[in-house]
Amino acid sequence: MTGPTASAPSLEGTAAPASVLSAREVVKYAYDETGAPITGSDVRLLKGVSISVRPGEIHALIGENGAGKSTFIKVLGGAIPAEQGEVAVEQQPVVFGSSRRARELGISVIWQEFSLSPKLSVLENMFLGEEITKHGLLDRSEMRRRSTAALARLGVQIDLDRQIDSLSTSEQQIVEIAKALDRDARVLILDEPTASLTGVEADQLFAVVQELRRKKLGIVLVTHRLDEVFEHSQRITVMKDGATIGTFDTETMTRESLIQKMVGRELGSYFVRPNAVAGEAVLEVDGLSCGRAVVEASIVVRAGEIVALGGLVGAGRTELCRLVVGADRATAGTVRLRGRDISRWTLRRRLDAGIAFVPEDRKSQGVVLAMSVQRNLTTRSWRSLSRRGILLSPRREQELAESLISDLEIKVHTPLQAAATLSGGNQQRVAIGKWLVKPSSLYIFDEPTRGVDVGARRALYALIAGLVERGAGVLMVSSDLPEVLGMSDRVYIMREGRIAGEYAAAETDESELLRAMLPETHAEVAS
Amino acid sequence: MTLDTSTEVTSAPPSGSRGARARSREWAERISRAVPSIGLIVLLALLWAAAALFVPEFANGSNLVNILRQSADLVIAALGVMFVLLIGGIDLSIGSVFGFSSVVLATLVFGGTPVPLAILIVLAVAAVAGAVSGALTHFGRIPAFITTLGMYYILFAFAQMISNGLALKLPPGTMLQGLSRGTVFGIPNVVLVAAGTAVVAWMVLNRTPYGRDVVSVGLNRQASRLSGLPVSRVAVGVFMISAVLAAVSAILLTARVQSGEPALGGLTGTFEVITAAVVGGTSLFGGRGTVLGVVVGAIIIRTIGNCITLLDISSLLYQTVMGVLILIALIVEAVRLRQKGGVE
Incomplete structure (x- = not known):
């Protein structure tokens, strides 16, 4: 029982304190659809992972x-078994699985x-x-x-x-x-x-x-x-x-x-600033309300502009986005897309008119996990891929999916594998990819980089910048203040369902935005 | 290709083999998806082999054709209900769509309506009934279990009222007779109709945007809606498909017995159709089901029925076997889901 830890000194410094948790050379195979392990060494999920926690x-x-x-x-x-390696807590081995x-x-x-x-x-x-x-x-x-x-x-x-x-x-x-x-x-x-x-x-x-x-x-x-x-x-x-x-x-x-x-590579500037000038208003929201979740919110997003929507969790940011796309019904107010009043339009009609919406919760709303990567990516294109809108061309569908997969650098074994088998960042790319086939005038991203790692984040920023350069307007909900300041042109801060302030990103800082997010104290209300 | 030689040389062999692996993965994916249907075909083959050994008269050419003939109506109705099951719904009204369609058809034909027109009317009425079930379920947010059970009793009552509860004999010599008895190159017409329905159902499910919508909505309604798929059209449409195919099935049955039967189908009929779809690998939780599976599922059920008739055993046994079959199919499904949950 003491064997494993005795032979583990190479990992730590010689005078390292004893570890409370140690894992050595943990190997976990990937499994194919039939449940048989894929034993090839380069496709293993874990290829000998070690950690020692003091x-x-x-x-x-x-x-x-x-x-x-x-x-x-x-x-x-x-929670899951591994094929090789040892995990121990204070020299007591953990049983895999x-x-x-x-x-x-x-x-x-x-x-x-x-x-x-x-x-x-x-x-x-x-x-x-x-x-x-x-x-x-x-x-x-x-x-x-x-x-x-x-x-x-x-x-x-x-x-x-x-x-x-x-x-x-x-x-x-x-x-x-x-x-x-x-x-x-x-x-x-x-x-x-x-x-x-x-x-x-x-x-x-x-x-x-x-x-x-x-x-x-x-x-x-x-x-x-x-x-x-x-x-x-x-x-x-x-x-x-x-x-x-x-x-x-x-x-x-x-x-x-x-x-x-x-x-494994150098990063240049972390954020990617689009090279675009704000044009005409793409989205005009005026006095939009829905119960206490959103109260008389008014915002504008122009073409060629990234507008961030900041605020604490529960401030009404997601709710506002859902009202704009028509996923929920507003009780008052108007929404205009490129000047046209779309307040009474259905969700579907608004999306077809040029709003793209990438929701916050990708696993339950952004992608259909049990469906293939290919079908997820082509979801918005099935009708245009069909001859006379009736019979779909499987070849054209696959070509479209493969071009999106290579453009977005989505890591897949085959376009036919279920979206559930992808990692979070790759799933997010699939969720976004379906909106890139046909350009939209307005892209709404709700927390697009949540749970996405550094390298993939930068790719997402470049993608968003590219959309803006092509003349789209972007509305981006984000809880990450450096991201808000680094990516957006203007920032709206929401607080308790209301728009609490509007800032030019170049002229504000994290502390000012944070102050605007926090609920008013009684003293402030009194004054 | 020419520059950057250092990385090209080292990366070329793995990327080449990765291309081959991607292709083999693709095939592995396709094959693994076909496995359940292949398994069912093997099961059917084993069933036929066992029956040939133990059931006298079974392995007789005309009996096998007979099984296919008897399977036709079940195949058609089960393909219909498959669409409802695919979006996680259920259609209990099928059994009375049978009796109702049969009575309406016979009444129209008896009253002198030309047969093609009568068939169109029956299909249209069924479509309306399906639309009502679907709309109540979708827009009214009432469980399909309840709306379709309600529809079952409404259509059952209509059938009784129209027919006074009596079978209505069809006038002789209509084209309905030819439909039932006729063959093309030795293949019974009804089998051809069922095969045609299966091909169309396969095309709709696998090669049309609508079929894609159905599967996507069945797997995740919320994500499908936010992607702009026509969720209402799917949610109501599948009930129309189910009712119309049940009516097609009823028309074939009416032609076979040459009379309008208000008691055609019943709750047993509903149960039989859903069993065929579920034995054919259709998930009751939505999103999973194949045309081939459902066709084989229906033939398996009719084969069992055929054996029980040939062996001259009580027909109650048939219903017992139905019950056992649906339980086995559901257990297999539950185990599959649990395993899947474990791997993810």
Whole structure:
């Protein structure tokens, strides 16, 4: 049982402290459609991945989309089996594919998709399926005591009787962390914890994570946000194409050197500014309202212009976009596309008239996961690919799909594979690709780079810049302030359903935008 | 090609083999998709082999033609319901579309309406019934289970009222007789109609934008809507297809028995049609189903029925077998979904 760790010194420095979690040479095969493993060494999902996490460190795990981070932490958490390699917690080996054993050994994974039940209370979720009983009855006071203790250890207060779906995303994550803490977690793995958090929420979460670090837990942080990596982590393991590039001390790295390790090439300017001049208005929204979600919103997007829509999560940005495309019905206000009033048009008619919409949640709205990459890409072109609108030409369909795949550099084995088998960044390219066949006048992107890695982000920025240069207007919802400032010409900030301000991107900064996003205090209201 | 030699030389061999691999992956993908249908054909072959061994009179040329003849109506109706199942719906009204269409056809023909016109009217009426079910389900946001069960009883009542509950004998010598009895090159007309329906259904599903829409809506309605697909047209249209093909099936049955039968089909009929589609690999959860699978599924069911008749066993056994078959098909589907969930 001690063998594996004894033979592992090459990975770490000679005087390295003992690791709380170590994984060595983990190999995971890909499987074909029939469930048989594909054994070729270059198509393995993981080609010998190693990591060693010390107690009391935040260890960032980074890499481009498709690098194998998700697969690796699934193996660590016992969610899926691996074919070779060893994972151990304090020299105790983890059994592959047994999440129960992983939990018993103290590995807790906070997945991006939460495992909490939204309609139950915090308390009920803390002990869901593992309720404490006394004489066969629920021992609520004991559960309450332990929950309070776990939250107190994190230095937070959350009302145990609140329903989960009334909590903010970061509070939900904290509940999950408290749950892990109550079960004596030794290692906490966070899967892109801040992907859907606003800055304030992320700060709240990291305060908790730092608290755990002081309590000598080993923390693995999977993230795409390099700011977080530099601000919070002590060491960084970089993955690329299913293998580990190496583990580095955060102090010795710079943003540029890290990006280079991730993509294996130099990045020029990170953002891509389009070379275009704003023309006539493409979209004019006037007094658009829908309940309390969107209140009298008025915005303008001109041709050749990127307009960002910023705000906290829940400020009404997504709702405004959905009203513009007609996915939801407005209660008041008008929407004009190139001067024409389209307020009463159906969703379909608006899309056909030249609005492209790439929704926020690509897995449930952006692509049809079980459908092939080819069909996803050609979804908006089936009628134009058909002779007289009746019989489709499979050859022309495949040619169209293949040209989009090569233009967008989507990584596929074959256009016929299901979109579900692609990594997040590649799925996002598919979601966007279907709108590129026929040019639209207005492109609406809702959080286009969420969960997308550095290299792929830059490609997306170039793509968006290209659309604007060809005369389209772009409306982009983004929670990433550097992105908002780096990409857009103008910025609208939404707050509690209203447009709270409009800024020229060149004349504002992050702190001004952030101030506009935050809810007004009572003092401000009074004055 | 000529410049940049250092990278060309090293990268050329892998990229060449990748092209070949991409092509073989493509074929692997196509073959893996055909596997369920091939499996069903093998199952049918095994069933026929076993029946040939154990059921007297089974392996007789005229009996095999008979099985195909008997399968025709089931194939057509099951192909119709497949479209509804593809979008995750269900159509329980099929059984009474049978009786209703049969009665309307016989009444029209008896009253002197020319047969082609009568057939057109029957198909049009069925389309309207399907449109009503579909519209109520889609726009009214009522589960298809409820709307189509309602439609079942409405059409059942209409059939009873029109016919007073009695079978109406067709006048002799109409072209409906030829339709049922006739053959082309030894192949019964009804088999040709079923084969034609299958070809058209395959074309619609695999080679038309509408078929693409149906599958996409079945797999993810929300994403399909946001991509601008005509979701309403799909959601209502599939119920029209189901009802019209059920009516086609009813016309063939009416021609065979030469009378308008208000009791044609019934809930057993509905059940039989859905069983054929599900045994043929159509998912009740939407998005998955093939024309070939459904055709073979229908023939499997009629083969079992044929054996039970030949062996002179109680017809109740037939319904038991139906029930067992649909359970097996659903369990296979559930296991498949679970495995898939595990891999992802």
